[in-house]
Amino acid sequence: MADRRPARTAPDTRHVSDDALRQLVGFNIKRAMNVIAGDLRTTLTPFELRMVTYSALTLIGDNPSLSQAQLAAALSVERPNLVNVIEELAGRGLISRDRVPTDRRTNALRLTTQGARLLAQATEAVRAHEAQLLDGIDPADIATLRAVLGRIERNGTERI
Amino acid sequence: MADRRPARTAPDTRHVSDDALRQLVGFNIKRAMNVIAGDLRTTLTPFELRMVTYSALTLIGDNPSLSQAQLAAALSVERPNLVNVIEELAGRGLISRDRVPTDRRTNALRLTTQGARLLAQATEAVRAHEAQLLDGIDPADIATLRAVLGRIERNGTERI
DNA sequence: TATTGTTATACTCTATAACTATA
């Protein structure tokens, strides 16, 4: 009779319970966020944008002549972390960065025509990506999701 | 009449609109996650735990003799990133890490008595922290939140 | 030939201190 040896070792597929972690709403939010961030990265790659550069473009588009300090506050990031982001977007010709005559410390950030066009294209892709993630979910439940997330944000004690 | 010069420059408090970003569910989830992560960090600091060490302890407690590879999969992190986490928890005497006789490649991870006690204390604090974040929210809406987050997670295409 | 745990490495994100120029 022939040898019957396991030619290889199967990966350990025994079921692992994460029920205790799943009881925590924060854990479920983190897992959903991981999935969203991964998908969004893929969605933005063709535009050579990251989450932070896309968010910055959106805020600059909505608030022309925004300063970097204002943008940092709106994005909840520290000012130094924004310098390279701004440098990247300006270097690609997507935003202009003009010194303000009345306060020569500050930069007025604005979308260029090219930046506005790229933002419009990226936004269309992001909206489509969101629609896919939310596919099959009752719009009323999505409204509830928004309301609950907003309430959690306000209930938090950390300055973010 | 006295000089009236602005002694200092007030920070730029002009209102910045983030309405466009707020339309994206992903952005709202990210903001809520930032608040939760910040609060959770504060909650876990007295126990000298981080989110990943707390999650690891919880999973080990629920799945005694878990291997590092299984734990990494359950936490959605790569195996190399778990080595220092395990080293930290074992070094503090919170978990044991025993070679398995039937497969001497793998480690069987278990909570020590001390680890189980710390986990119980930390879990109590985390639950209280969650209750504060969810204060005033209709339990039915929280159930909807869980359901929608789970659906988003399953709708995602990225391997997480 | 494949898996476990590990080492080394690198890249991103984020936070703080301190500098300059401006106010």
Next chain:
DNA sequence: TATAGTTATAGAGTATAACAATA
């Protein structure tokens, strides 16, 4: 004295390649 933008730096978190031991 304080703010805007910047530089330098450090710490997390995360990802890949490759190794020795083991299956």
